[in-house]
Amino acid sequence: xxxxxxxxxxxxxxxxxxxxxxxxxxxxxxxxxxxxxxxxxxxxxxxxxxxxxxxxxxxxxxxxxxxxxxxxxxxxxxxxxxxxxxxxxxxxxxxxxxxxxxxxxxxxxxxxxxxxxxxxxxxxxxxxxxxxxxxxxxxxxxxxxxxxxxxxxxxxxxxxxxxxxxxxxxxxxxxxxxxxxxxxxxxxxxxxxxxxxxxxxxxxxxxxxxxxxxxxxxxxxxxxxxxxxxxxxxxxxxxxxxxxxxxxxxxxxxxxxxxxxxxxxxxxxxxxxxxxxxxxxxxxxxxxxxxxxxxxxxxxxxxxxxxxxxxxxxxxxxxxxxxxxxxxxxxxxxxxxxxxxxxxxxxxxxxxxxxxxxxxxxxxxxxxxxxxxxxxxxxxxxxxxxxxxxxxxxxxxxxxxxxxxxxxxxxxxxxxxxxxxxxxxxxxxxxxxxxxxxxxxxxxxxxxxxxxxxxxxxxxxxxxxxxxxxxxxxxxxxxxxxxxxxxxxxxxxxxxxxxxxxxxxxxxxxxxxxxxxxxxxxxxxxxxxxxxxxxxxxxxxxxxxxxxxxxxxxxxxxxxxxxxxxxxxxxxxxxxxxxxxxxxxxxxxxxxxxxxxxxxxxxxxxxxx
Amino acid sequence: xxxxxxxxxxxxxxxxxxxxxxxxxxxxxxxxxxxxxxxxxxxxxxxxxxxxxxxxxxxxxxxxxxxxxxxxxxxxxxxxxxxxxxxxxxxxxxxxxx
Numbered sequence: 001x002x003x004x005x006x007x008x009x010x011x012x013x014x015x016x017x018x019x020x021x022x023x024x025x026x027x028x029x030x031x032x033x034x035x036x037x038x039x040x041x042x043x044x045x046x047x048x049x050x051x052x053x054x055x056x057x058x059x060x061x062x063x064x065x066x067x068x069x070x071x072x073x074x075x076x077x078x079x080x081x082x083x084x085x086x087x088x089x090x091x092x093x094x095x096x097x098x099x100x101x102x103x104x105x106x107x108x109x110x111x112x113x114x115x116x117x118x119x120x121x122x123x124x125x126x127x128x129x130x131x132x133x134x135x136x137x138x139x140x141x142x143x144x145x146x147x148x149x150x151x152x153x154x155x156x157x158x159x160x161x162x163x164x165x166x167x168x169x170x171x172x173x174x175x176x177x178x179x180x181x182x183x184x185x186x187x188x189x190x191x192x193x194x195x196x197x198x199x200x201x202x203x204x205x206x207x208x209x210x211x212x213x214x215x216x217x218x219x220x221x222x223x224x225x226x227x228x229x230x231x232x233x234x235x236x237x238x239x240x241x242x243x244x245x246x247x248x249x250x251x252x253x254x255x256x257x258x259x260x261x262x263x264x265x266x267x268x269x270x271x272x273x274x275x276x277x278x279x280x281x282x283x284x285x286x287x288x289x290x291x292x293x294x295x296x297x298x299x300x301x302x303x304x305x306x307x308x309x310x311x312x313x314x315x316x317x318x319x320x321x322x323x324x325x326x327x328x329x330x331x332x333x334x335x336x337x338x339x340x341x342x343x344x345x346x347x348x349x350x351x352x353x354x355x356x357x358x359x360x361x362x363x364x365x366x367x368x369x370x371x372x373x374x375x376x377x378x379x380x381x382x383x384x385x386x387x388x389x390x391x392x393x394x395x396x397x398x399x400x401x402x403x404x405x406x407x408x409x410x411x412x413x414x415x416x417x418x419x420x421x422x423x424x425x426x427x428x429x430x431x432x433x434x435x436x437x438x439x440x441x442x443x444x445x446x447x448x449x450x451x452x453x454x455x456x457x458x459x460x461x462x463x464x465x466x467x468x469x470x471x472x473x474x475x476x477x478x479x480x481x482x483x484x485x486x487x488x489x490x491x492x493x494x495x496x497x498x499x500x501x502x503x504x505x506x507x508x509x510x511x512x513x514x515x516x517x518x519x520x521x522x523x524x525x526x527x528x529x530x531x532x533x534x535x536x537x538x539x540x541x542x543x544x545x546x547x548x549x550x551x552x553x554x555x556x557x558x559x560x561x562x563x564x565x566x567x568x569x570x571x572x573x574x575x576x577x578x579x580x581x582x583x584x585x586x587x588x589x590x591x592x593x594x595x596x597x598x599x600x601x602x603x604x605x606x607x608x609x
Numbered sequence: 610x611x612x613x614x615x616x617x618x619x620x621x622x623x624x625x626x627x628x629x630x631x632x633x634x635x636x637x638x639x640x641x642x643x644x645x646x647x648x649x650x651x652x653x654x655x656x657x658x659x660x661x662x663x664x665x666x667x668x669x670x671x672x673x674x675x676x677x678x679x680x681x682x683x684x685x686x687x688x689x690x691x692x693x694x695x696x697x698x699x700x701x702x703x704x705x706x707x
Binding site for chain 1: 625626628629630631638699702703
């Protein structure tokens, strides 16, 4: 069909269009005050053009692959620039562009007073480009370029306010934890190169290899690093040091799902490997439960939402673990909408209260910020899986599928508990930020009348309400969902969510009436993030430094060179002479007696006959 | 025995007596120790040279080395005593203190 040309050319136009503002950096456009507006409109046009290939794909159901430029052939492996335009990339690209468009409009308001706003937009756009490279990559090398690119941009954007020590530490933390994940990625790449002689996804999926545990472990490690699963998770709450648009774009919708996206891309390899699926399932279950526990007692509104992101990422990994990659992908797309909106609402609250991020110092914003209140409530409801909002279409399906599948009961239980905790901490945000009497400073700077703010949140609000339905209705059917189950399983997700809501509301209301008790051990566990950053970040470096100091200076210098022979000998001599001696130090007497004895014996022995 | 040997042996004996009989200073013992070492060295060297006992020419050097070590030891003992008492009078060494 002739329209096939439109498919490939429009996706290339989309990707190329995004690079134009970057290439304009050396011209006067970059120093212009209108550069942010320019970047935003570029992104919106890119979004609209990317709708064309998405709708064409949904109509025809045909995967496409573009292979442009042969870069290098290393002995028998050919590396070229190739784009894989299949189900996952075609649906993710418009979603990501839509969310980024809204976030760029939001950051035109949020970063308005920043003198380097042009550079900020350039970084955001560069991040978007690398993310696009990641999702459309057809070989692992290109994927790795995108992977590292999003890591670098994350570093630059988290440390945006680099005068602040905490921001620098957080950016470094992000890079280090991602690096540990990269080791797994490179392991997978090396294994594929050595055993399958390729880095192309098509060839990897074709070969029927017996035991794929090693590369899958590598890919799981990469996903753990990038998507902040348990063990490599502390960088995500620390990344909240960056500006709110950065948190909204990177650490809720796009970058952190790169790890999950990687596992989804490689789902044909994971389908037949039960061990890896179980490991993935348990890892996701631990993550979702642990981060939900940590979110319950945090006081910074951005950190609560960051932990919420981490918990949802764990849920996505759980979905992959029960062999449902398409559901995980659906959850990625729907999650992007409401999570970005939650971050943007929190940004609106923070700016309105003159950069106050502590939830204990907010309150009474229900009437003062009506639009933000609305979107915050809608976003929280969508997050918890309120029926027929966006989150319901993915989250409820995931819980139902998990309930009716032959899977690990412990992991399932953890996921359900985490789901009820989602409702609990969402109630916490709503209660402390919006309800009650105001607890902030009396100087009122509350203002939400800027159209940039309103329009961007409004777009995502429509997305949060309708996108789930729209996407679910239009995508090609993949795995058949289980439709028959006992009624208690069907309503399980809703029940635990409602339970979480009620319990959290009761607990929050009791804080207004009872006397303040000192924090219990459980509270301290949750508030200190399970003591994980405290032990790992401080204990291990201290142990290493202590060990090296002991071995270098103490062991070598003091003990080998000083104590072993010289000091030990002298010490031993002194001690033994104290024990043995019965002398009184009469040296002259001893010498004289010695001489006398000698002389006498010589005389006697010489004149004996 | 020839005259030379008796001479050297007499030097050795005198130093030996000096080592064992001294009045107050510990230093005189050490000096006599050096004298003993010197006479031994001379005796050893003369014997080796007269008898053309070439292979043993190493022995006086070795003796010198060990004598240096022992002199250092003796001097360090002297310094320890001098640090505690200020002088090296032998009559100070009457305490059983380590």
